[in-house]
Amino acid sequence: MKDTKQHIIHTATSLFNEKGFFNVSIKEIADEMEISPGNLTYHFKKKEQLLATIQEEILLASKDIIIPEGKYITLEHFELIFLKFYSIQDQYRFFFTNILYLNVAHPKVMRKYKETTSKRLENARKLVDYYISTDRLKPENDEISYTYLIHNLWIVNMFWKNSSSLIDLEKTNYLAKESPIESLWHMLKPYLTEKGFTEYKEIRAAKKILKRS
The missing domain is CATH 1.10.357.10 (Tetracycline Repressor, domain 2)
Known part of the structure; x- marks a missing residue:
């Protein structure tokens, strides 16, 4: 389950980088991963939750500054x-x-x-x-x-x-x-x-x- 969650974060980040956060839907992320939207929303109900988790990664990466x-x-x-x-x-x-x-x-x-x-x-x-x-x-x-x-x-x-x-x-x-x-x-x-x-x-x-x- 942890691997699935991390895979979602990685895929979402790649798509957001490519198209912009506001131009990517939950369905597009799920399609890119070849999973159902329901499977994705089990881990992240909204894009806002994905954003919060990615922000945590950014802040964690910044800790050694x-x-x-x-x-x-x-x-x-x-x-x-x-x-x-x-x-x-x-x-x-x-x-x-x-x-x-x-x-x-x-x-x-x-x-x-x-x-x-x-x-x-x-x-x-x-x-x-x-x-x-x-x-x-x-x-x-x-x-x-x-x-x-x-x-x-x-x-x-x-x-x-x-x-x-x-x-x-x-x-x-x-x-x-x-x-x-x-x-x-x-x-x-x-x-x-x-x-x-x-x-x-x-x-x-x-x-x-x-x-x-």
Whole structure:
């Protein structure tokens, strides 16, 4: 029974990614699996329940996007956080493509994701404060607001795929095709101290060596 339930989740996610959450019916999922709709609704009575379960998978996959405790955290952790989140977005494309509509149509389900996002932004602030205390980021002052920076970094990473879909990437070099990482670094660089910028260059140089090998 557990395997059937997981198969339903996997099939539904694939169809949602392909056609969009609102364009796929319970019957289509059942037909794709070659089971009866009744068999499917035994496990998930409504699509909303499927959405809630898939959201749980997304939140579970995001759990390891944390700040390590008790050890020195390099600026590379900044990149790893966003790369991990970007891979989750790719795996559950429908969720992030439709997230604004899902929030309107299924507010009770999406409340948990909103709460988790708030906690994630709080953790981002802790990471920024750590980088300030270790002289990698400039101290906050009247001209520097990390509250705004964190929010803007989140927006870029959260809606990168959506914004990319509105640009003909074959005819422009305006955006990096693989991920938002370069754009995110460009947003962060003006806030780096001399020590932070040196560390940044070392990290990027190491990445280039890995790509060539």
